[in-house]
Amino acid sequence: MSDIGNIRMQVMWNRLVSVVEEQALTLLRTAFSTSVRESGDLSAGVFNPKGEMLAQAVTGTPGHVNTMAEAVAHFMAAIPRDDMFVGDTYVTNDPWLGTGHLHDITMVSPSFLDGKLVAFFACTAHVVDVGGRGFGADGKSVYEEGIQIPIMKFAEKGVVNRDLVHLLRVNVREPNQVVGDFYSLAACNDVGRRRLTGMMREAGLSSLDDLGTFIFSRTREAMLERIASLPKGSWSNELTTDGYDEPVKLAATVSVGEGGLHVDFSGTDAMSRWGINVPIIYSKAYACYALKCVVAPDIPNNAASLALFTVSSPTNILNAARPAPVSLRHVIGHLVPDLILGALATALPGRILAEGAGALWNIHLSVRPVAGAEGRRAEVLMFNSGGMGARPGLDGLSATAFPSGVHTMPIEATENTGPIVIWRKELRPDSGGDGEFRGGLGQIIEIEALAGHEFDFSAMFDRVRHPARGRAGGVDGRAGVARLDDGTPMRPKGWQHVPAGRRLVLELPGGGGYGPPERRSSEARQLDLTRGYVSGSST
Known part of the structure; x- marks a missing residue:
């Protein structure tokens, strides 16, 4: 690609980031819940037609952004391409397919240009209530923790699913706030779709394929260069948390190789009977965040950078199996970075x-x-x-x-x-x-x-x-x-x-x-x- 071509692609990449940032700011401005409006407990991103994250908004949390990066593929598996239409918006709060607990609502919307699917927009936010026992650790299974929304359509061809809205209203304690946040999430994706198609028409783009190739190739090249400079080997760490009624041990081994980094949570304590369990999608999100903070904090976060980090775990409190209670998955999940960084402190003395x-x-x-x-x-x-x-x-x-x-x-x-x-x-x-x-x-x-x-x-x-x-x-x-x-x-x-x-x-x-x-x-x-x-x- 010529220098002019590279410059043009870099400009388009920056434009794409500005699109998703406006997407996120729309949610901040219109959200009903203070946790979203005042604290920024949300995420927003744009994905290619394969479900690979091209760019994320700066506004947002790693637990939302990095789980959403994986969640879009689950939406694509649940809703066939032939059932996707202009004006659609899909929704779920499934902890194992979304962001780890029922209080987070994830919405995904396909974006079309002249009838052709060119992208997906996704966003996530924490809502104030989902019914059940409320936001807490006291549930004994996910069934007690609130209403579960499987991957389904919130809107089809621009028409909102009124049955879903009515079901929500009679299952939550703050129906106006919760339903208002659902509409805010949908509006957030709508803004992203409009800005993207406007950008593509202005730039004469019929697809994002070439831009995606540019983004992923540059990101992967930069990430591999950083990884090459790290010492190679494996390092372990343990961390004790309060748990619910007894302490919980977290354990991790971080391995650094030529082609990426791997985290293994073997040795971590078994699942709890209380709602502090963590689905692996959330544990992985914060493990990847910790690794990126050390390896390449200045390189954009997208599918290419995340692909170089892998995570494995037997079934335990960091890889909880359905129907474990998971309402407070963030309490244990937020300690995963300290666990990972503690292992890397041995490999990188004076840097952690x-x-x-x-x-x-x-x-x-x-x-x-x-x-x-x-x-x-x-x-x-x-x-x-x-x-x-x-x-x-x-x-x-x-x-x-x-x-x-x-x-x-x-x-x-x-x-x-x-x-x-x-x-x-x-x-x-x-x-x-x-x-x-x-x-x-x-x-x-x-x-x-x-x-x-x-x-x-x-x-x-x-x-x-x-x-x-x-x-x-x-x-x-x-x-x-x-x-x-x-x-x-x-x-x-x-x-x-x-x-x-x-x-x-x-x-x-x-x-x-x-x-x-x-x-x-x-x-x-x-x-x-x-x-x-x-x-x-x-x-």
């Missing part, structure tokens, strides 16, 4: 950050008036982040959602969704592990229902009994705590009750430190004191 809080401290509140009182009922979902591990050469980031990448919800937006008050939301002093480079801080959050109200909440917390470990001589981060304001301890997982007049206090875990504490500079320690990151007694 310390462990962090990992899993989001999600909390679902079910608020209601006390008996005999008038008031408002509401389902409120909050995403909260602990501290990242310290990095070689830099302190860890505080209250940052790594590896999920979602934003922390503004308290004003959260309070607007239900009758609650968030009295306190601040950094937690002394929660970051000491070291030459300090671990990131967690947060302290204090929540109360409005007068005359009480609430149940679903705890989805980890790093309470097993804090983030430091690296290279760094100190462990501080463990998390869940309690009432009178000191009553609360469990880290499961539905629990907060009576009227009491406040729920969450003390989120901090990240581990990096390097021996005695190497931390006096200037850095003084700055920590000045900013209130540490108390005088901790230095």
Whole structure:
């Protein structure tokens, strides 16, 4: 290809990224749920007619993007090409075919140009409720966790499936929010389709075949160059998580060869009887993300880059078989990157950050008036982040959602969704592990229902009994705590009750430190004191 041809293809590649970014921003602007609108818990991407991901939006989470990259093929297998029409949109929340649990809705829409199938658009978002037990770990099977939507048509030839919409409305606690999010997801794909066909007509393209070849060949070449520079061999790591009622061991072996990297989860504990199991599609998504962070963080994420990472596992908590309960698959799944990075730390000394809080401290509140009182009922979902591990050469980031990448919800937006008050939301002093480079801080959050109200909440917390470990001589981060304001301890997982007049206090875990504490500079320690990151007694 000539230099001019290469330049033109690069411009088209950039245009394609802008198309999917506008697709994602449409979902952000129109979503009903605060978890999508305020936190960006979503993904969007464009795929070729073979179902291979060409480009993803920058906005989004690895757990959604990388599972969606595999999910589109499942849609294509379920809906024959002859049953695909202009104006179609397909939907599922199947945990094993989508993104790992029922609360994530994935929609896929075919895109046609002059009657010819030229692409698929896909998007995913977390909705506030799917019925059943609600968002929590208490279910004993996926059947208890909510309504299951097999791969089916949300719309055919532009006409929405009203029976599906009615079925949703009578199965969820927040029908307006949930149905609104379904329409937002469909609109998101519609915007992508319109922008793509406009771009193709403007550029005189009848297909994306040549552009896809350009994208995949350049990506694969760059990835193989990076892999060639890595040491070859196999390295293992183990990590203990809180589990539900007993600790859970995660194990992984990472093998680096000339043609790619492989992760094996053999040695990981068996499936749990509680809803913390992880379908392999989600474990693979975060394993691939961790590998890419190390190998090639600056190379675009698409089918070619993902193809060089493979994952295997016997049936266990990271490869849960249907019908295992999987509602909180993110809690264990978000710890997979620390597991993978810990193995690579041996192979790449001085390049891997310390462990962090990992899993989001999600909390679902079910608020209601006390008996005999008038008031408002509401389902409120909050995403909260602990501290990242310290990095070689830099302190860890505080209250940052790594590896999920979602934003922390503004308290004003959260309070607007239900009758609650968030009295306190601040950094937690002394929660970051000491070291030459300090671990990131967690947060302290204090929540109360409005007068005359009480609430149940679903705890989805980890790093309470097993804090983030430091690296290279760094100190462990501080463990998390869940309690009432009178000191009553609360469990880290499961539905629990907060009576009227009491406040729920969450003390989120901090990240581990990096390097021996005695190497931390006096200037850095003084700055920590000045900013209130540490108390005088901790230095």
